[in-house]
Every structure is written in C-alpha cells, then in structure tokens.
Amino acid sequence: MARTTPAPERGRPFGERFRRSLLPVFTALVVAYLSLPILVMILFGFNDIQGRFNFAWQGFTLEHWGNVFSRFPALNQALINSLTVAVVATTVATILGTLIGLALTRYEFRGRGPLNLLIFLPIATPEIVLGASLLALFVSVAAPLGMATIIIAHIMFNISFVVVTVRARIAGFDRHLEEAAMDLGADEWTTFRKVTLPLIFPGIMAAALLAFALSIDDFVITQFTAGAQTLTFPLWVYGASRIGVPPQVNVMGTIIFLVALVGIVLWLYLQRRDVTARPTSLNE
Amino acid sequence: MNTMKARAGRSRVFAAVGVSMALVLGACGIGPGDSNDASPGATGGGGQPVGGGEPSGVLNFTNWPLYIDDDGEGNRPTIDQFEEETGIDVTYSEAIQDNSSFFGTIQPQLEAGRDPGHDIIVVTDWMIGNMIELGYLEQIDVERDIPNFGANAADKYKDRSYDPGNLYSVPWQSGITGIGYNPALVDEEITSLAQLFDPEFIQKYCGQIGMFSEMRDVISLALLYNGVTPEDATIEDVEAAQAILLEQAECVRGYYGNEYADDFANGSLAITMAWSGDVFQLQLDNPDLQFVVPDEGGILWTDNMAIPKGAEHPDDALAMMDFVYRPEIAAQVAEWVNYITPVPGAQEIVSQHADEAEADGDTETAEYLRAVAESPLVFPTDEMLSRLYSYKVLNEDEERQWAELFQRVTQG
Amino acid sequence: MLGWLRHHKGVVPYLFLLPGGLWLIVFFVLPLLTTASVALQEGSLASGYRLTFNFGIFPEAIGRWDTQLLRSLQYGLIVTVLAMLIGYPMAYTIAFRGGRYKNILLLLVILPFFTSFIIRTISWKFILADQGFILGTLKEIGILDQGFRLLATPIAVISGITYNFLPFVVLPLYVALERIDPRLIEAATDLYASRFQAFLRVTLPLSISGVFAASLLSFIPAVGDYLNAELLGSRNETMIGNVIQRLFLVNRDYPEAAALSLILMAGILVSIFFYSRLLRGQELTI
Numbered sequence: 001m002a003r004t005t006p007a008p009e010r011g012r013p014f015g016e017r018f019r020r021s022l023l024p025v026f027t028a029l030v031v032a033y034l035s036l037p038i039l040v041m042i043l044f045g046f047n048d049i050q051g052r053f054n055f056a057w058q059g060f061t062l063e064h065w066g067n068v069f070s071r072f073p074a075l076n077q078a079l080i081n082s083l084t085v086a087v088v089a090t091t092v093a094t095i096l097g098t099l100i101g102l103a104l105t106r107y108e109f110r111g112r113g114p115l116n117l118l119i120f121l122p123i124a125t126p127e128i129v130l131g132a133s134l135l136a137l138f139v140s141v142a143a144p145l146g147m148a149t150i151i152i153a154h155i156m157f158n159i160s161f162v163v164v165t166v167r168a169r170i171a172g173f174d175r176h177l178e179e180a181a182m183d184l185g186a187d188e189w190t191t192f193r194k195v196t197l198p199l200i201f202p203g204i205m206a207a208a209l210l211a212f213a214l215s216i217d218d219f220v221i222t223q224f225t226a227g228a229q230t231l232t233f234p235l236w237v238y239g240a241s242r243i244g245v246p247p248q249v250n251v252m253g254t255i256i257f258l259v260a261l262v263g264i265v266l267w268l269y270l271q272r273r274d275v276t277a278r279p280t281s282l283n284e
Numbered sequence: 285m286n287t288m289k290a291r292a293g294r295s296r297v298f299a300a301v302g303v304s305m306a307l308v309l310g311a312c313g314i315g316p317g318d319s320n321d322a323s324p325g326a327t328g329g330g331g332q333p334v335g336g337g338e339p340s341g342v343l344n345f346t347n348w349p350l351y352i353d354d355d356g357e358g359n360r361p362t363i364d365q366f367e368e369e370t371g372i373d374v375t376y377s378e379a380i381q382d383n384s385s386f387f388g389t390i391q392p393q394l395e396a397g398r399d400p401g402h403d404i405i406v407v408t409d410w411m412i413g414n415m416i417e418l419g420y421l422e423q424i425d426v427e428r429d430i431p432n433f434g435a436n437a438a439d440k441y442k443d444r445s446y447d448p449g450n451l452y453s454v455p456w457q458s459g460i461t462g463i464g465y466n467p468a469l470v471d472e473e474i475t476s477l478a479q480l481f482d483p484e485f486i487q488k489y490c491g492q493i494g495m496f497s498e499m500r501d502v503i504s505l506a507l508l509y510n511g512v513t514p515e516d517a518t519i520e521d522v523e524a525a526q527a528i529l530l531e532q533a534e535c536v537r538g539y540y541g542n543e544y545a546d547d548f549a550n551g552s553l554a555i556t557m558a559w560s561g562d563v564f565q566l567q568l569d570n571p572d573l574q575f576v577v578p579d580e581g582g583i584l585w586t587d588n589m590a591i592p593k594g595a596e597h598p599d600d601a602l603a604m605m606d607f608v609y610r611p612e613i614a615a616q617v618a619e620w621v622n623y624i625t626p627v628p629g630a631q632e633i634v635s636q637h638a639d640e641a642e643a644d645g646d647t648e649t650a651e652y653l654r655a656v657a658e659s660p661l662v663f664p665t666d667e668m669l670s671r672l673y674s675y676k677v678l679n680e681d682e683e684r685q686w687a688e689l690f691q692r693v694t695q696g
Numbered sequence: 697m698l699g700w701l702r703h704h705k706g707v708v709p710y711l712f713l714l715p716g717g718l719w720l721i722v723f724f725v726l727p728l729l730t731t732a733s734v735a736l737q738e739g740s741l742a743s744g745y746r747l748t749f750n751f752g753i754f755p756e757a758i759g760r761w762d763t764q765l766l767r768s769l770q771y772g773l774i775v776t777v778l779a780m781l782i783g784y785p786m787a788y789t790i791a792f793r794g795g796r797y798k799n800i801l802l803l804l805v806i807l808p809f810f811t812s813f814i815i816r817t818i819s820w821k822f823i824l825a826d827q828g829f830i831l832g833t834l835k836e837i838g839i840l841d842q843g844f845r846l847l848a849t850p851i852a853v854i855s856g857i858t859y860n861f862l863p864f865v866v867l868p869l870y871v872a873l874e875r876i877d878p879r880l881i882e883a884a885t886d887l888y889a890s891r892f893q894a895f896l897r898v899t900l901p902l903s904i905s906g907v908f909a910a911s912l913l914s915f916i917p918a919v920g921d922y923l924n925a926e927l928l929g930s931r932n933e934t935m936i937g938n939v940i941q942r943l944f945l946v947n948r949d950y951p952e953a954a955a956l957s958l959i960l961m962a963g964i965l966v967s968i969f970f971y972s973r974l975l976r977g978q979e980l981t982i
Contacts, residue, residue: 027801071358122720125920126922168868550828
C-alpha cells in the first residue's frame with residue numbers, strides 16, 4: 001500500500017492538505033475516545049483509597065502496584081482462567097468459524113438457508129437463555145462444571161462472530177488467483193497455503209481479535225457454566241462490586257493493556273525487519 | 285420461483301423437526317422433573333438434620349468475593365486458623381455474584397439431586413426462604429452442632445421469620461437498608477421516608493433520587509412509608525405501595541444494584557436507598573455522606589450460611605459454622621468486612637484490638653479499628669435495631685404477584 | 697484421502713462445515729430447543745411444569761412488553777447507523793492510510809474491551825458524573841444548567857451501546873476495505889470528477905460485504921443488549937434484554953422469559969431478512 005502513497009505533502013495546497021488530514025484526525029479522535037476509560041482505569045490504579053470503594057480520587061500511591069499479584073490470590077487464578085479460556089476458545093472458534101466461512105463463500109451446496117440461520121441465531125439469542133440452556137444440558141448429562149464447560153460455551157458463541165467477519169473478507173474474493181496457482185502446478189494444499197490463506201489472513205486475524213475480546217469479557221454465559229470452583233476475571237470483579245472493586249483490578253487491567261501494547265510494538269518491529277529482508281509479499 | 289418454493293418447503297420441515305424435538309426434550313428442561321421422586325421435595329419438619337458425625341477433612345465454602353477477613357498479604361486468617369485447628373482442608377471459593385443468578389446456576393443441579401460442589405453457601409435471607417420452600421437445603425441442628433450460635437449470637441439474629449428455629453441456616457453478616465444522602469446536594473436533614481417518596485418534596489431532587497432493583501428492599505420501604513409493617517403486608521398493601529413507587533418513578537434516576545454506591549460517591553445521587561456497610565466505607569473517603577434509618581423504619585437483612593441439599597461434607601460445614609460464632613473470630617471478620625456481625629460480643633474485642641494497636645504504636649490501624657468499634661453502622665445501637673423490620677416471607681403466589689407489580693415499577 | 701477428495705469435490709464443503717456445525721447443533725440448537733419449549737409450558741418451580749401448548753403466551757408477552765420491544769429495535773437501529781458513521785471512516789483510514797500502523801490501530805480499537813465491563817462502566821461514570829470533572833466544571837462556569845445530566849438518559853444508553861459495538865463494525869469493514877486495490881480508486885477518481893462519486897460508485901460497492909457483516913454484528917447484539925441500559929439508563933430506557941433478564945432470574949417466570957426470547961429472536965431474524973433483500977445481489981443473503 002505504501003507504494004501508492006502519492007507525492008510529498010509539502011507540494012500540495014493548504015485546502016488539499018487539510019482535506020487529507022481530516023480522516024486521520026477523526027480516527028485519532030475516535031481512538032482517543034475509545035481509550036478514555038482506559039486512562040481513567042490506569043489513573044485509579046494509583047488511587048490511595050481510604051475505604052474499600054475506588055470511586056473518588058484520594059491521592060497518589062504505588063501500593064497497589066506493589067502487591068498486585070499477592071494481595072488477592074483468587075484474582076490471580078481468575079485472571080489465569082480468563083486468559084486460558086480466551087486463548088483456547090479463540091483458537092478453536094477461529095478455526096471452526098473460518099472453515100464454515102470458506103464453505104459458505106466458496107462452495108455450492110444444499111442447506112445454505114438453515115446454515116445461515118444457524119449462524120445468526122446464537123448472536124440473536126439473549127445471553128441468559130444461552131447460559132441457562134447450556135447449563136441444563138450439562139446438568140442433564142452430569143458433566144462436571146469448570147474450565148471445560150466454560151470453554152465449550154465460549155467456542156459456541158464465538159463461532160458465529162468469526163464466520164460473519166471472515167466471510168466479509170472472502171466474499172467477492174478473486175478465484176482467478178487460485179486458479180492461476182493451480183495452473184502453474186501447485187496442488188490444492190499448496191495453493192491454499194500460499195495463495196488463499198495469505199489473502200484471507202487479515203479477516204482471520206480480525207475475527208480472532210473479536211473473539212478474544214468477547215471471550216475475555218464475557219460474564220453471563222460464563223456465570224452459568226463455571227460451576228462452584230472456577231472463577232474468571234469478570235465474574236470475580238462483578239461479585240467484588242458488592243463490597244468494592246479493589247484498585248488491584250485496575251492495575252491488572254493496566255498490565256494487560258501494557259503487555260498487549262508492547263507485544264504489538266515488538267511484533268511491528270520484527271515485521272518491519274522481515275519486510276526489509278524479503279521482497280514484498282503478495283499481501284503488501 | 286421454484287427455488288423459493290423449495291426453500292419454503294425446507295424451512296417448514298426444519299420447523300417441524302424443531303417442535304417435535306422440543307417435545308421430546310421438554311421434560312428434561314429447566315424446572316423439576318415431576319416424575320423424579322428422588323428429587324428434593326419440601327421437607328417440612330419431617331426431615332432429619334445432617335451432622336452429628338465426624339468431619340471428613342474437606343470443606344468447600346462458597347461465599348461472595350471479599351466477604352471474609354484477609355491479612356492484606358493474600359491470606360485469610362479465619363480460614364487458616366480453622367484449618368490449623370481442625371485439620372480440615374478448606375477450599376474457599378468466591379463464586380457468588382448475586383443471589384438471583386447464583387440460584388439460577390445451582391438450581392438445575394439441586395433439582396437433579398446432584399452434589400452442587402458447595403458445602404456452605406452464603407445467601408440473603410429471602411433466598412434462604414425460597415430454598416427452604418423448594419427443599420434445596422439440608423436441615424441442621426444448631427443446639428447439637430453449633431453451640432456457639434446459641435451462646436454468642438444476639439437474639440435479634442435468632443429464629444427469624446424466614447427460617448423459624450434456625451432449622452436450615454445461621455447468619456453470616458447483616459446490613460441495614462435505609463437512606464443515604466449527600467449534604468453537598470441536599471440542604472436539609474433527611475430523617476423520614478417522606479423525603480424519599482413524597483412527590484412534592486422530591487421534585488427538588490428530581491433525577492437525583494436512587495432506588496434499588498432488589499424487590500423486597502424497595503417494596504418494604506414503600507410499605508413502611510404507608511405505615512404497614514412489611515411482614516404483615518397483604519397484596520392490597522403491596523398494590524398501594526406500587527402506586528407510591530410509580531408516582532415516585534419519574535424522579536428516580538435508576539433502580540440500582542451495587543453500582544448505586546458509585547453514583548452516590550461521585551455526586552450524581554442526592555438521596556438514595558443505601559446499605560449501611562457501603563456508607564461506612566464511603567465515609568472513609570468522604571466523611572460528609574450520611575446514612576439514616578428513617579423514622580418510619582428500615583430493613584435488617586441478613587446473609588446466611590446454609591448447607592445445600594446433597595452437599596458432601598456437612599459435618600465439616602457445621603464445624604465451620606460453629607467456629608465463626610466464637611467472639612474473637614467474629615471480631616476478626618467484622619474488622620475487615622464492616623457489615624453487621626450477629627455476635628455483639630465482637631465489639632469489645634475490636635476495641636481491645638484498637639488499644640493493642642495503639643500500644644504497638646500503629647496509630648493508623650488503631651484509628652481505623654476504633655472507627656469500626658464505634659460506628660453505629662457496624663454495631664447498631666439498640667434504638668436503631670428497634671426500628672428495623674424484616675422482609676416478609678413470601679409464598680410462591682405472593683412472590684409472583686409482587687414480582688409482577690414491581691417489574692412495572694423498574695422497567696416501565 | 698486427498699485423491700478421494702479430488703474425485704468427490706461435493707463432499708468438501710460438508711467436511712468444512714462438519715466440526716463447527718456439529719458444535720453449534722450440540723451446544724446451541726439442542727439446549728436452546730429445550731429451553732424454548734418451556735415457553736409452551738405452564739407451572740412453577742415448586743409445583744413443576746406441564747406442557748400445555750399455551751401459544752397464547754406469545755401475544756400476551758408482546759402486549760405486555762411492546763414498548764420495550766420497539767424501543768430495543770429502535771435503539772438497535774440508531775446504534776447501527778451511528779456505529780457505521782463512526783466506524784466506516786475509521787476502517788477506511790486504517791485500511792488505506794494506516795500504512796505500517798494498521799495493526800497497532802486495529803489493536804487500539806479492540807484493546808479497551810480486554811478489561812472488565814465493570815471497570816469500563818465505573819470509568820465512564822467517573823468521567824460523565826453529574827458533578828464530575830467535565831459536567832461539574834461546565835456547570836460551575838454556567839455553560840450547563842445545574843439539572844443537566846448525561847447519565848441515566850437515552851443518550852447515555854445509546855452511546856454506551858455504540859461504544860461497545862464499535863469494534864464489531866470497524867473490524868469487518870476493515871477486512872473488506874483492506875482487500876480493495878487502491879489503484880481501482882485512483883482510476884475511479886480519474887474517471888469521475890468528484891472523490892465522493894468515486895467513493896459511492898467504487899469503494900462502497902466493493903466493501904458492501906463488510907457493510908453487511910458490520911451492520912449485522914452491531915444490530916443483532918445491540919437489540920438484545922441489557923448491560924448498558926442496566927448500568928447507564930433509567931427505567932425509561934429499559935430494553936427487552938433487561939425484561940428477559942429479570943423475568944428469568946428474579947421473577948423466575950421461565951415460560952414468559954422463553955417466549956419473549958423467541959419473540960426477540962424472531963424480530964431480529966425478520967429484520968435481517970429484509971435487510972439482506974435490501975442489499976440483494978450479495979452472496980451473503982439468507
């Protein structure tokens with residue numbers, strides 16, 4: 001894409017420059033708006049609260065950073081559980097959903113109507129109905145409630161989101177590229193790996209991001225499928241809100257935020273080295 | 285045209301399959317399998333209490349998050365001491381988020397007669413009443429197995445209407461539902477329910493009035509405003525209460541769960557229903573905030589420990605229940621939780637701890653403990669207690685009628 | 697195996713569908729039918745439920761909660777339009793102007809949702825509180841009336857839902873836009889006089905699969921949302937999701953809760969059906 005970026009901005013008239021900067025400025029503003037609560041969250045991780053509620057600013061302290069992982073051991077476990085569920089559910093749902101998306105957009109087969117219904121219904125079903133229905137199923141077959149049942153539930157509600165997102169990428173996809181590859185002697189697997197997958201990869205990644213966000217913040221369905229001994233981060237925090245959500249929760253949120261940010265910056269850096277080392281790939 | 289028809293035909297078949305499947309599966313859905321005699325029915329007075337045996341060495345204690353003492357380093361002294369003393373291995377889980385959804389998650393298991401995985405659960409009194417009626421709780425013998433309860437609990441917390449004779453439960457902590465107000469926004473003293481309900485009065489604070497979404501709390505206050513004792517309320521009384529609430533509704537900012545404390549703290553609410561323990565905490569940040577038990581009366585609610593039907597380790601559960609009724613343990617919990625302990629003897633012990641901290645030179649802790657010991661929100665005075673009422677225990681029909689009336693208030 | 701597949705090409709799509717489809721049938725369809733069948737039963741927890749084919753519950757439930765049903769569809773629609781108006785320019789910018797920062801921008805869009813909704817709501821309430829640092833200051837200097845508030849209004853609920861579902865709009869739009877060759881747009885700009893026309897005739901049609909996906913992913917969950925109305929609204933913003941939640945958990949009126957859920961789902965499916973007809977010509981239609 002960088003190839004097509006036109007001449008330097010300097011040479012353009014002011015009106016043109018102004019118009020060209022409208023969209024980036026708008027985007028920056030929206031991103032700032034999206035991150036506003038995150039800033040407040042970070043700030044209140046430093047709040048020197050006197051009581052147990054973390055609502056009003058009381059002064060600066062590093063105390064909650066010092067004991068973030070030792071103060072509430074149950075919270076550590078809850079966070080680990082949440083991350084595990086999100087990673088496993090996202091991976092499985094992304095694979096299953098992508099396969100359905102491929103089938104829906106690239107093959108002719110009977111039963112598309114019911115299949116489309118099957119994809120939309122889980123998103124349209126109130127969460128509480130999803131949760132209660134699944135619980136009834138698990139109890140009726142005497143399945144022990146815990147991590148496994150939570151993961152099953154999360155995969156279930158994530159599949160539809162993945163299918164819809166991936167499909168937005170594959171729809172209108174140019175089949176000629178694949179045919180060309182096959183004409184050049186590549187077998188189907190190679191074609192898929194070298195041509196199809198890179199082309200739809202941004203769709204898969206976007207779908208996985210959505211699934212991860214849905215999974216890590218899910219409350220209602222998790223509540224019904226978690227059982228007696230397994231807690232996730234949102235469950236603990238929601239329960240804690242009766243007594244007062246401790247600032248350590250903000251600190252953990254901040255750490256997640258920072259880790260994700262540092263991760264992406266590192267990845268960006270590595271990718272850049274990669275790009276300079278190799279000729280531009282088809283995707284660029 | 286043809287494909288349209290074929291499609292319509294297919295979806296009809298699909299629908300038909302759906303319905304017949306529903307019929308087959310209907311029986312094993314939510315709700316009691318009435319064919320299943322082994323499923324718990326109302327046990328009435330005929331059941332045998334659990335207990336009287338030797339502890340098994342394992343206990344699954346399920347509570348709300350942050351609802352037990354904690355030493356600030358990730359340990360829970362009460363649990364640790366219990367384990368050390370009895371050799372019982374406690375799994376303490378904070379899996380309860382609120383009464384209704386917790387009930388929703390364990391109900392199918394209890395109905396199916398499966399071990400719910402909890403030996404002690406902590407739920408609010410009205411939920412105890414519900415669960416007793418549905419036969420979901422094990423009967424206990426407090427005299428035989430929880431002697432500390434008889435010896436140390438205040439009379440106010442014994443033999444309550446939701447569980448006469450404490451056949452199924454003993455209190456964990458209590459709280460008061462009353463009125464909280466923010467003097468920065470309210471220029472008069474609030475003392476009466478009229479200042480929460482009277483349409484003329486609240487005009488001044490329209491949009492800054494907070495109410496709860498908890499049906500029993502709200503209806504009980506409206507009943508008290510009408511001069512009706514909640515426990516004696518008839519359905520006509522509740523209809524009259526609903527009329528009051530509907531009239532008030534236009535000025536109500538919201539029907540809150542726990543998040544009311546947030547709006548109260550940040551100045552969005554001027555006058556609000558409030559829970560005593562919350563206001564005690566909020567006052568530590570903002571000493572101006574006030575809590576009152578209205579002249580007409582307030583509600584004393586109680587979270588109780590109970591053993592769900594089919595629990596695997598009842599003897600261990602009873603041992604824990606007895607343990608927390610020792611005054612020094614009750615004091616330890618009260619110091620941290622700051623709700624109302626059922627053990628009045630704890631007050632003196634908290635004061636002693638304050639003195640000890642002072643002697644050790646730890647003035648911050650001493651001040652905090654003294655505030656706890658002296659706060660009427662943690663250790664209510666007898667005068668306050670005399671103005672507190674309990675929720676009415678509802679049978680299933682009443683429950684449905686109340687709920688329908690109340691849903692119109694909160695959800696239009 | 698591969699050889700066999702090559703000779704039975706018709707089987708391939710079914711193989712692709714099998715794992716995900718089975719998952720949905722076992723863990724969604726079957727349990728849902730069980731719960732849905734409760735709509736046609738009568739009784740209570742204590743006395744047990746009997747199947748009475750009480751179809752009358754559907755008109756009854758609609759009659760009782762018509763305001764909330766309509767309000768939910770209305771909010772869903774407003775949210776979808778708003779999210780699209782905000783999300784499309786964003787996705788466009790990220791796809792065509794993002795350059796090396798595409799991925800970091802995408803991550804920034806989704807990152808706020810990696811933290812618990814409770815924390816996000818507490819943060820919003822702090823920012824928008826009646827006496828908070830924004831409204832409080834504006835009131836102090838006299839720009840706003842003392843009684844003015846943002847929280848507990850339809851504005852708060854609708855912006856809350858829009859906020860929550862913005863990533864569900866930006867991501868599918870992005871993946872559809874990013875696929876478009878920018879040279880096509882340049883060529884179009886040369887052909888048509890105005891950029892806007894080029895956008896309408898080329899970019900928008902090429903990204904329609906993303907528009908469709910994005911509007912579904914915001915509309916469907918928005919109509920059924922209950923958290924925002926619960927945490928940011930008053931009784932006048934009650935949505936059907938709140939009613940179902942309360943019927944189910946508090947009133948334990950399982951038949952009515954199930955019936956209302958089915959009504960909601962049917963309403964959503966009918967809306968999608970008409971919408972997909974509107975965008976006909978897409979291979980996405982039901």
